Amino acid sequence: MxxxxxxxxxxxxxxxxxxxxxxxxxxxxxxxxxxxxxxxxxxxxxxxxxxxLRGPDLFHHFERTGAPMLPRDVGLVMGHTGVAAGDRVLDAGTGTGVLAAALGRAGASVVTYEQNRDFAAVARENMALAGVDTDAAGGSVEVRAGDVLDDIETFEELDLLTLDTADAPAVVEHAPDLLVPGGFVAVYSPFVESAREVVETLAAVGMDCETYETIQREMDFDERGTRPSTAGVGHTGYLVFARN
Missing domain, CATH: 3.10.330.20 (Vcp-like ATPase; Chain A, domain 2)
Incomplete structure (x- = not known):
């Protein structure tokens, strides 16, 4: 389409x-x-x-099944992991699919899991809109309906594991076996307690990590002066990065 x-x-x-x-x-x-x-x-x-359509447009025009990941968070994931054409990516917690689509448009081959079957159907339509469905040349995104943990042992030699799901700690337990040497984990958590659990799990499997709170303020400029905007969302969540 x-x-x-x-x-x-x-x-x-x-x-x-x-x-x-x-x-x-x-x-x-x-x-x-x-x-x-x-x-x-x-x-x-x-x-x-x-x-x-370009990458940031997808955030505004994808059909939504919840709150999609903001472009700034997508940029941090891509910047911290260096995802590139030809990379193999496992993603879980597809939702609207903004992150999966961005990774596919960068040339990666992405398999993404969404537990809600209706949401997964919408995400497939969004991938077609983004030009990264399974029939696309170059980067592609395959949306699977189900629990990634049910299939986790079928994956290996991944370059990147990205998670935006409540069971992220259970998934990152497998990260050392899933990733190639030098491969990355990136976990988005809306709550600091969830981020802490991910960090503790990564430490238990021998992976060092970095955690960032994502905050951004838009600036207003007018004849009175310059100040941060009082509107909009400044804080979105926490991003945990680890490398195999």
């Missing part, structure tokens, strides 16, 4: 070629041969620029 963003008048809409956009700004039919960089006009003369 190929879809494009239509951007104009401070708004953006996701549409496929051949689809129709109907808003108070007018109606337009997206041509079958639409391309990024084109400009389309509604019948009222409102112009929309056509853009290809």
């Amino acid at each position: 190929t879809a494009f963003l239509l951007v104009g008048e401070g708004r953006e809409y996701l549409r496929e070629p051949g689809a129709r956009l109907e808003t108070d700004l007018g109606v337009l039919d997206v041509p079958d041969d639409v391309a990024s960089g084109d400009t389309l006009e509604t019948h009222l003369g409102t112009a929309f620029e056509v853009r290809e």
